[in-house]
Amino acid sequence: MEARGDPRGEPWIPLCIPDTGDEEAAAVAEVLRSGRLSDGPANREFEELFARYTGVRYAVSLNSCASALQLAMMAAGIRGEVVLPSFTFTATANAIVAAGATPVFADIERSTCCLSPDTVGAAVGPRTEAVVVVHYAGQMADMDPIREICSRKGLLLIEDSAQTLGGTYKGLHPGSFGTGCFSFYPTKNATTGEGGMLATNDAAMADKVRTMASHGIPRRVEGSAGSSVYAYADGKRPPWRREAVAAGFNFRMSSILAAVGIVQLRKLDAMNCARRRIADFYSASLPRDIFELPVEAPGRTHAFQMYTIKVKGISRDAFVSQMLSRNIGASVHYDPPVHRQPYYQDAIRSGRAIVSGPLDMTDQVAKSIVSLPIYPSMTQEQAYRVVRVAIECAKAAASPRYQRF
Numbered sequence: 001m002e003a004r005g006d007p008r009g010e011p012w013i014p015l016c017i018p019d020t021g022d023e024e025a026a027a028v029a030e031v032l033r034s035g036r037l038s039d040g041p042a043n044r045e046f047e048e049l050f051a052r053y054t055g056v057r058y059a060v061s062l063n064s065c066a067s068a069l070q071l072a073m074m075a076a077g078i079r080g081e082v083v084l085p086s087f088t089f090t091a092t093a094n095a096i097v098a099a100g101a102t103p104v105f106a107d108i109e110r111s112t113c114c115l116s117p118d119t120v121g122a123a124v125g126p127r128t129e130a131v132v133v134v135h136y137a138g139q140m141a142d143m144d145p146i147r148e149i150c151s152r153k154g155l156l157l158i159e160d161s162a163q164t165l166g167g168t169y170k171g172l173h174p175g176s177f178g179t180g181c182f183s184f185y186p187t188k189n190a191t192t193g194e195g196g197m198l199a200t201n202d203a204a205m206a207d208k209v210r211t212m213a214s215h216g217i218p219r220r221v222e223g224s225a226g227s228s229v230y231a232y233a234d235g236k237r238p239p240w241r242r243e244a245v246a247a248g249f250n251f252r253m254s255s256i257l258a259a260v261g262i263v264q265l266r267k268l269d270a271m272n273c274a275r276r277r278i279a280d281f282y283s284a285s286l287p288r289d290i291f292e293l294p295v296e297a298p299g300r301t302h303a304f305q306m307y308t309i310k311v312k313g314i315s316r317d318a319f320v321s322q323m324l325s326r327n328i329g330a331s332v333h334y335d336p337p338v339h340r341q342p343y344y345q346d347a348i349r350s351g352r353a354i355v356s357g358p359l360d361m362t363d364q365v366a367k368s369i370v371s372l373p374i375y376p377s378m379t380q381e382q383a384y385r386v387v388r389v390a391i392e393c394a395k396a397a398a399s400p401r402y403q404r405f
């Protein structure tokens with residue numbers, strides 16, 4: 001691996017490395033030889049495995065998590081206000097805009113960096129139609145009170161679970177509380193390069209999303225177990241007759257990627273276990289007087305898609321710059337938070353997006369958050385070096401020359 005400016009020439013430790021190899025390559029080759037490159041048996045198998053893994057009844061493979069979020073709202077006809085945390089990746093808010101609805105930004109809890117149930121309650125008004133929680137960095141939000149608000153007010157609950165495949169809340173996976181939307185981007189707990197999955201216990205939601213993801217033309221399962229596929233035929237019409245019942249999209253996942261997903265899902269628990277070993281080492285080794293470390297809330301299992309810390313009393317920007325100059329791929333998730341990004345600043349000014357109240361915790365956390373490298377193949381030596389360099393960089397960042405940051 002290339003060196004990136006560390007005078008001592010220590011190798012670059014990236015933020016993440018996807019765990020893909022020969023098994024995934026063999027699965028791709030098999031699909032390529034099969035001639036079933038889209039909507040084939042690999043998609044059905046991936047969906048079935050995913051539904052079984054998460055304990056959710058229906059899973060629909062898609063081209064991204066952003067598409068899953070957008071279709072979940074469009075399938076439910078959401079056009080009003082949608083409450084979400086501002087402390088998230090922009091895609092969460094963009095999906096609300098793409099569905100034709102209005103984002104309403106609420107605040108987060110400091111310990112988990114997930115949507116705070118109290119601020120959700122305050123953000124809900126007469127025009128609210130849905131709440132999108134974001135399960136941040138591998139840990140689920142506090143779902144009981146949020147679900148309670150949603151059922152009391154009749155709101156659709158969507159779980160942006162891009163970062164939390166394998167994380168649980170009271171033993172339940174994302175998608176068990178509302179509609180779960182997952183990502184298979186290379187930095188995630190499982191990857192297909194690009195890709196997404198929508199998981200729900202609501203048969204009508206699954207059906208509508210499947211239809212909208214395929215040009216608005218309904219499809220049904222055809223074939224026998226193990227080789228079943230989705231086909232346009234509905235048994236009543238000739239199979240060549242395709243009729244759109246909605247203005248849909250092409251948000252499908254190719255079978256080539258579904259084949260990768262099947263292998264990844266089989267390896268998921270082992271990969272998450274390896275992430276946890278690194279996380280446990282970081283938590284045991286990083287000094288708590290300089291860093292606030294991630295907390296696994298009671299009753300929750302953290303999937304450590306990211307290991308994020310908050311720096312105390314030093315410039316975060318100086319710290320991250322120092323880490324990068326020492327060949328450690330530290331990063332920031334997220335600064336600026338979505339409500340401070342140019343498009344949303346403009347949208348807020350013109351009433352196309354709303355800030356529900358003070359977002360003090362979001363602003364505070366955004367200024368101090370840092371993501372440290374974590375990935376399944378990370379070695380103990382690499383983790384040790386991250387800790388050692390982090391301590392040195394925190395000292396350097398505390399020096400007066402970094403006051404300008």
Ligand SMILES: Cc1ncc(COP(=O)(O)O)c(C=O)c1O
Nearest residue numbers: 064065066089091162183184185
């Ligand atoms: C919280 C969150 N939501 C949504 C997305 C979008 O996922 P995708 O790239 O699969 O559309 C991401 C991806 O980084 C994410 O982290």
